[in-house]
Every structure is written in C-alpha cells, then in structure tokens.
Amino acid sequence: MLKLKNIHTYYGNIQALKGIDLEISEGEIISLIGANGAGKSTTLMTTCGIVPAKQGSVKFKGQDITHMPSDEIVKLGICQVPEGRRIFPYLTVAENLDMGAFLRNDNDKIKKDFEYVYSLFPILAERKNQAGGTLSGGEQQMLAISRALMSRPKVLLLDEPSLGLAPIIVKQIFSIIKKINKEQKTTIFIVEQNANLALKAAHRGYVMETGMITMTDTGENLLANEDVKKAYLGI
C-alpha cells in the first residue's frame, strides 16, 4: 500500500536518511524502532511531504507522492500524528477536531465521527470547549490521535505516541491504536523509542540506525532477537 524506495533525505547539507526501503501493506500495524536521531521522525516527515526526499520514491497505491504538497497527501488518506502532538493551543478541543476534518464536506458523517472519537476518548467530550493548550500531555495525545482520525485516514502515521506519558496512559493509548486498526481497518505505522511496547503491538517491525534500516522481521521475532534485546530492550 505504502512503499518507500531508496529514500535519501537531507536537512541542508546533513543527510538524515541514507537509502531507506520500507513497505506497508493494507491493514497492517508496522513499528519502526531506533535510537534518538536515527531518522525515524524524518522518515514520517518525508512520507508526508514536509521534508521531501532528494532521491528515491514514495509510492502510495502505486501513485508517486514523493514531491506532492503535503495537503494533497492528506487528501489521499495519509495522516500523521506528529512528535510532540502539535495541538493547536488556542483552538478548542472541538475546533482542533474540526481542523482534522478540514478536507471533508460530508457534514453528517463528520458528526458521526465526532461521536466515534468521543466514544474512544470520553474525556475529550468533557473538555470540548477548552483550549487545546490547556490539556494534559495524555489528553493532548488523545486529541492528536482523534484529530488525525477525523480525516478518515487509510494510513495513520504515529510518531512517538508514548513520549512523556505515564505508563497507564501509554497502555490505554496502545490498546486504542489496536482497536482502531481492527474496527476501522486503518493501516498503522508507529515510530517508537519504546521498542518493547511497539513491537508487541505490531505485525511487523523495522529497526533503524543512523539513517538506515538494519533489520526487519515480524514483531515477535524481533522481540526474540538477541541484538534487538541488547540494544533496545535492555535485557
């Protein structure tokens, strides 16, 4: 469904991605793990057209989207929950969700989706008239995921959904990610530093080091792999 082929991405003169190959099929949950600065977030930003690749190609259902403007990529059904959540701080919770549905005009279905995300995260319904910037970290993460769901994505890209959150909230968020994958048939691509959690949730995983993919296997096999255990699981 989504295919990255030999991607090279630069920030100015600094090369962040050195030939990434990655493939995601429909309905899968894929995890990409790696240390700080390995290029995980850059992979997502390149996919979404924020930092386009200098070399290589990104294909979505056979269509080349490497140099497409990011708003058109969203139109195709690829939506990202970026690192640090990036809630619009002065918009209310409901307005943030409205912005998630920016490209849609089917008002009846948007209303239903509002109800759907409020049922996933009831706390958001309680806070719907509160400014996004005043929510707690966990609530902001819930809002960020909900905002992305409002665009009815075919592929949902999640960048470090566990960052800075209490373990109990992280658990809740991961169980909802799995639920979304099952109920909505949304393909999910998670970038995580918390390797244990991410690999357990995923069908398949990729391991990344300094701009390159070094390993790929099923989630279970990666969890059992000695190198992964040593480097990322601390066992």
Next chain:
Amino acid sequence: MRLFNIILGVAVVGPLGFFGIKEIIADPVYFLELFLGGLTRGSIYALIALGYTMVYGIIQLINFAHGEIYMIGAMTALIVASVLGLWGWNSAVIVILAIVFAIVYSCAYGFTVEKIAYKPLRTAPRLSALISAIGMSLFLQNYVMLAQTPEFMPFESLIPDFQFWEPFAHIITAVEMTIIVTTVITMILLGMLIKFTKIGKAMRATAQDKIMASLVGINVNRVISTTFVVGSATAAIGGVLIACHVGQVNFFIGFLAGLKAFIAAVLGGIGSIPGAVLGSLVLGISESMFTGYFWSEYEDVFAFTILVIILIFRPSGILGKDEISKV
C-alpha cells in the same frame, strides 16, 4: 521594580486624571467632541491595523506595504466617484460602488504583493522579507504618483449632512457617524468570519502551527493569500471612509496612516485581533485628547512617543499573550 512601576504610574496618571476631570466638568461638550473625534480616528486606524496584525500573526512579517494598499483603496474610490459623479448618479449608489471597487482593487494589489514580494522569501531570514516590504511600499507610492499626480486631489464628500442632524452636527458629523457604524459592522463580520467559518478556523490554525496545519490538509499558501486579501479589504474600506472624511487624497496618505495603524497594532499587542482594535481606539482617542487639550502640532510626535514607551515598558502590547504550552 514593581513598586517603582506603581509609583511611576500614579505620578503620571494622577495629575493627568485630576486635570482631565477638571476639564471635563468645565466643558463636557468639548470633551464629547474630542472623544467622538478620537473614536472616528481610532476606527480608521483599526481598519488598517487589522491587516497588519493578521499578517503578522500568520507569517510574522510587518507588511509595510499595507498603508499603500489603503491608499490604493482611497484612490480607486476617488476615480470611481469622479467618473460616476460626472454621469450624475445618486450619491448613495456612488458610495457603495466606490467601496466595492476599492475592495476589489485593494485585494488584487494585496494578493499580488504577497505573491511577488513575500512568497519567494518565505524561508529566507525575516529581515529580507521586511526589506522587501519597505521596497514594495516605496514602489507602490511612486507607481501611484507617476500614474496619477503628486498633487492632492479633492474628494467631494459622498455622505451628505442630514438635515435632521443639524443641531448635533458640531458634536459628531454624519460622516463621522458613518465611519464609526461602518467600522463596527466590518468588525462584527470579520469576527464572525474568523470565529465560525472553516477558512477562519484554518487561518487561526495556520497562525498557531504551520507544519501541523499542512499535516491536517490545509493549503498553507492559500490561507496566507486569504489573510492578505481580507486585510486588504478592511484597509480599502478605511481608505474610502477617510477620503470622504478628509476630502482630499494623494499618493502619500498611506505612509503616515500606515505607520499610525502599525503603532496601534503594537500598542494592542501585534498578532492579536482584539488587541489591534483596542490599540487603535486607545491611540485614536488619546491622540484626539492630546491635540484638543495640549498642542495640536505635536500630534505625530505624540503617537511615536507612545510607540517608544510601549516598546520599552511592554513590548508585547496591551493584549499581547504569553505562550501557553504544555508537554
């Protein structure tokens, strides 16, 4: 430091307040005249300051060519009014058509200025865009001077003095009233646009986080263009109204009006829309009081002194906000 500020505040405001109350009691009608005159002036500033503050909010650029957009609005109104006046059209129709044409022309210029002078510099350092803005301002002034004339051109007031209003006309004229009412209507419409419509919400979202805005599918370039167009439209309305009020127009009127509106926007807190309106009214009314009670020849000096004082003591302005952010 805090105590010092309070003492300073009392030392300045105390005598002023005492003086003010004494004067108001001595001649309340004069005070009312000055107040309403200041309100009119502030309304015009507000119509221009909105463009400054909205553009700053979205791309952190002081669009110094904005005053020229306002001047172009006034010029367009002058041309439309003179042509239609020659044909002997009804003055109410002329006013409406003049405003419509002024809005269309100013929006076209605002849109084009952004595309030519700022869009190519989107990723350049801020100073480059600022210099480009000043260049655009000089270019538009000189372009209009060459295309029209460097002289002041008379603009016959299109708004008649109503008979029934005669007894009160020395307090507030029909023109001044029209200005205040039109401004209030414009503000309400603009407020609704920004608060409730999809494009208004997209404008706010883009101002808060451009990358995230494009990640939810907002076309950021289109939102920026819309912001310039909306700002130009309100400036054009201001241009037509001021032309009716002052009765003459030339290529240079945008310069000072633009600077004053800029001061008003900074005074209110640049980037904040309610701030721009509040700052404009405060500046307009205090300018009017200053010229009425003290020295009218130091009107501009007064405005720029306010700018300096604000920049020293409260650079974020009256309603300037601190970031709320939580991780």
